[in-house]
Amino acid sequence: MISQEKDSGNAATPDVPVRKSRAQPVTLREVAEAAGVSTATVSLVINKKKNARIAEQTRQRVKDAIRQLGYRPNAMAKTLVSGTSRFIGLVADGVATTPFAGQIIHGAQDEAWKHGYALLIANTEGNRDLETDAIAMMLEYKVRGILYSTWFHRPTVVPETLREADFVLVNCFSPEPGAARAVVPDEEQGGKSATEILLRGGHRRIAFINATTPAPARDGRLQGYKDALEAAGIPFDPDLVLEAYPDQEGGYGATEELLKRNVAAVYCYNDRMAMGLYDGLRENGLSIPDDMAVVGFDNQEVIAAHLRPPLSTVSLPHYELGAAGVRMLLGLDEASSDAAVKIMCPAVERASVAVHSPA
Amino acid sequence: MISQEKDSGNAATPDVPVRKSRAQPVTLREVAEAAGVSTATVSLVINKKKNARIAEQTRQRVKDAIRQLGYRPNAMAKTLVSGTSRFIGLVADGVATTPFAGQIIHGAQDEAWKHGYALLIANTEGNRDLETDAIAMMLEYKVRGILYSTWFHRPTVVPETLREADFVLVNCFSPEPGAARAVVPDEEQGGKSATEILLRGGHRRIAFINATTPAPARDGRLQGYKDALEAAGIPFDPDLVLEAYPDQEGGYGATEELLKRNVAAVYCYNDRMAMGLYDGLRENGLSIPDDMAVVGFDNQEVIAAHLRPPLSTVSLPHYELGAAGVRMLLGLDEASSDAAVKIMCPAVERASVAVHSPA
DNA sequence: AAAGTTTGCTAAAACGCTTGATCACCAACC
């Protein structure tokens, strides 16, 4: 009788909102005791188990206790039981370092979050040892899967340990077919779109300043240029394809050669080259878009949108790459490991190309 | 007798390197069985416990088993026992969105990693609900602490739930003193350094194009400008302080006013304004740095380093902010919650200011 | 040779949660 006493009294011990700020946290058991039920019951209430039969009254009592105590579930314990966490790992060679490629993180984060996952990131600067450590760490934390991404589009060799997890390559791909699922920007389509902006402007003689540095982008963007010309019934003229190092200086330096070509429209391998070219053209007293229509590639906001005049260009869909990578990882998007999925590079038209050419 | 048989045979069951790729993972117990020891022993070996007495021979046997089986510790289980994970959370309002502020992530990640922590990031785009969820998630994963960061330097109100964790504000601060530890860029020193670049160039009449938008940067950078002038014994002339919206257009638009001031040196609130100003000056047939010496602020690489001529400016130390935030969180740097710790903004001198003025 | 000390290792109790099996109770049915 007396021993019973202890248990009756009032089951819900504390009724002042106990704001435990950073002592050791409230546990399921404490909630259970406060509500006068078993931990099993509390667990069932929390997880809204469909086929659990709990009286509405009890359910309410539990909820109150949870609020009262400021209970927070311990995700680690959950994970231990379930065997897999709600983490998605993102290994990046330099994504965080490189301004606009950071959008990959952003896209991945948003999409992951949307499906209840959190992003665990590691920037490896391309250091293989760091990379191995990072992957090991992610594996130890039982991530749902890993996104392996690079800051520019390129082939890559898949680290051995990566295969211990579910993974997807983002902005890169494995040269050996069937080795990995991957998602990359569609350079051909992008190059085609860029060229089409100029075609729509009424231009027929269009120069292309390509990069000197080998990369999928270099080949793809050139191919897109050719495709667009062909579709427009314009013969490809190799003489209109220049090459320069893909930065401001390169674009600036290419000015002279470009002017020799006697064209009024040019598509640059990237925005940085276009930026340099702007300077070169200006020095020659030429105005954009009247004397020369210019299109870039990448859509680096800081540059493209704010040059004078603003630069027409094509977006590298970094955000989408990150998001698509996550979807692919979670099996929400179709994906084969035979060929990388290509994400569209949308055209962004601005004032560097006049709407109607003075036909 | 016969029932024993099953257990004897060979204790170390598999001796081919079993590359379990993604079945259910090898556990401590399996390693223990393979090595013919208890799980306790394996644990002791793995964690290199100093005062554990394990025979060298046994130790080796365990290590072999670990390698053989490709064992990976389950970090969740570890965390469950220890009560705290090796995670540091980073809540950002838009850090991933904003190109150069991404360096905060980078700095935090590097520093965290250096101390054996991994970064758990959440981009909230300033959405309070998302923010609360993100913090809750981090709390549930028992993060060691949380970095709360903003993409530009500003005052902020600390979310209630953040207080349940150890936290540090990065690139922002709480207006109420004593409310939170924080680390921010030193705008005054930065403004002073920027001005000093021009002073070193031999200039005495220096204009400042400030932002129209209220912000700690606006006040701080102006103060730094005044400080530098005072230190150089030059009286402050309010007429030399212009104001414009802090972007390219703003800088461009300020050209005319600036030219009225009859100065040969100008310090812009940020690089984007400087970029616009470049255009304005060029249109007026003025050359940089001969007709006008220009200094910016922020050191947005894509802009500053690649304008023609390259822009002298002052760096916003984003990387350092992230790193310092982590150190502060871990208690490696001194920190009071009475005043934000200020990180130096280093000057970056480039060709937009001539080394010796034509005195 | 008895007592103490060191060495090498293990048993078992946590850590906080989930979940399938079980149970007590009560109303309804033949």
Next chain:
DNA sequence: GGTTGGTGATCAAGCGTTTTAGCAAACTTT
């Protein structure tokens, strides 16, 4: 009055570690 069926909740095992207390054997010391 025994059986069935439904309802509301609990029991207890287990997830993969860490860690403390303690045991047995092998050495020392007196």
